[in-house]
Amino acid sequence: MAGYLDRIGAGKILVDRSPLSYDWTPNTLVGRDDSLSELASIFSQIENPDTSCKAVITGPVGSGKTVLTQVFANDLRKHLEGRRKIVHVHVNCRNHPSGPQVLQQIAVSLDERHPERGFSAGEMIQSIKRYLRTHNAHMLLVLDEVDVMIRRDSTDLIYRLLRIDEGQNERGTMSIILVSQDASLLRLFEPAIISRLGASSRMNLHPYNRDELLQIARQRAEASCIKGSIGEDVLGKIARYAAESGDARLAIELLEAAIIRAEREGKGQVETGDIHPSKMRSASVEPNQVDDLSEHKKLILLAICRRLKKEDVISSGDALKLYHVVCEEFGFEPRGYTTFWKHVKSLEQSGMIDSQTASATKGRGRTQHITMSNMSPGVLETRLSSVLSSN
Known part of the structure; x- marks a missing residue:
């Protein structure tokens, strides 16, 4: 049996990922x-x-x-x-x-x-x-x-x-x-x-202040993680960065990204060094917008999100390859390149992704560089995975 699969279900920090979804409804509403x-x-x-x-x-x-x-x-x-x-x-x-x-x-x-x-x-x-x-x-x-x-x-x-x-x-x-x-x-x-x-x-509604963002980060951490795995120093740093915009979604994404980074390194606790705010983007599109996309648009978007959680840009060629991987994961037959590209342009027109033409690094021709400035890849990946898994 493949030993790498032993990591599944063996998280040392995360217990329930759903509270890290921005549209999760808490029992108590902070600051409102x-x-x-x-x-x-x-x-x-x-x-x-x-x-x-x-x-x-x-x-x-x-x-x-x-x-x-x-x-x-x-x-x-x-x-x-x-x-x-x-x-x-x-x-x-x-x-x-x-x-x-x-x-x-x-x-x-x-x-x-x-x-x-x-x-x-x-x-x-x-x-x-x-x-x-x-x-x-x-x-x-x-x-x-x-x-x-x-x-x-x-x-x-x-x-x-x-x-x-x-x-x-x-x-x-x-x-x-x-x-x-x-x-x-x-x-x-x-x-x-x-x-x-x-x-x-x-x-x-006014933007959240630093104390409110601290409470939101703490509420989500307590609902999603093992007790004691995230300290007040970590939550305070998240709140401090998110307070610049007052955006609760940014605080939640910072928290989720830090948890994922810590677990990937085999830690049992999140440390302040696991917070990388420079790669976080304040989103202007709600995650629940993806719910009514066609199945293959969801699959393409999920493939893109998985890469953009780690890097700032993905090429159209890599997006196509990852789309095929995601299709296999969820049991779908991949569409051809023409349909794939049509879906990518549709996602761009809706404001969910951005693309820019650039010279190809290998071979001849030009390629598209895909980025995401209006949505948070981490939050969106969670929602897409949940929606596709429930189908």
Whole structure:
């Protein structure tokens, strides 16, 4: 038997990798008690069956916007249990950038058997309303990165959803939370939408400070690693570097990279020297964007991430070779070069990777150098591996 496989399951530090995923939802939200209270105030009348609430949440990358809505939705559902049935639906508008795509994602989230096509927007909305009415449920809809959809497809869907009960003998069908990195989000809306959202429904999250980032790093370390394997000196160094941007995602990636480096060297503890901040990049794209990519785009992206966790750049030729390795690992038949390259260009157009043409170091011709400036390779690799393994 291959002796190198003895390393599998023999980690001296890491016990559970899932808390190192940025979209992992903790039991306690660090540094956002005031934001949760503010959101609860906006939704103070939600217990009333005829009431719908609206909120707009903005904040920079890594400020916890998405996890804030997840924690709030989970807590709200438990709080109203037996009084009002809350159905939480989260749609990332970067993955679903048009109105019809958003409606389709809502419908499938409510009922996975819903047909994928063949319905107009009006029919989709009626189908969603019918489901909620049949199940006596109120939908809490979170539209994440909503500015992407608005810039591509206008504000028409937002307006229709805000008016979903208008002209009907119904009230309180859905509440909506709009989430965006763009602090000037409201400038994209027409006055009628701004009026319906209301001035008191807007929240802006500040970047995390050093103490909050220390708590976040400690929380993730305690949830994922053997007790005592990561000291306060390590967590403090991570917090100090991440505090420059206030990005929790950067703190989590620094932590994950340090753990992997320490385990690779056979250590039982992470040391401050295992933290290499110069290779970390603050991400501006959410990891959950990859969930709805085609299988082969996921495989290509995973291959690229595995190399970019260790190096700053990967050539297109190496990416193709690693793609074949990943396909074999997950039991897929690799696509041909033309399809591979089409997928690479699609990933570049979506902002997930960057590429630059350079002269080939061997032979004739030119090659593409692939980098990743908008996403964190370590965090993304974890998510892609999890998604592909669950298929």
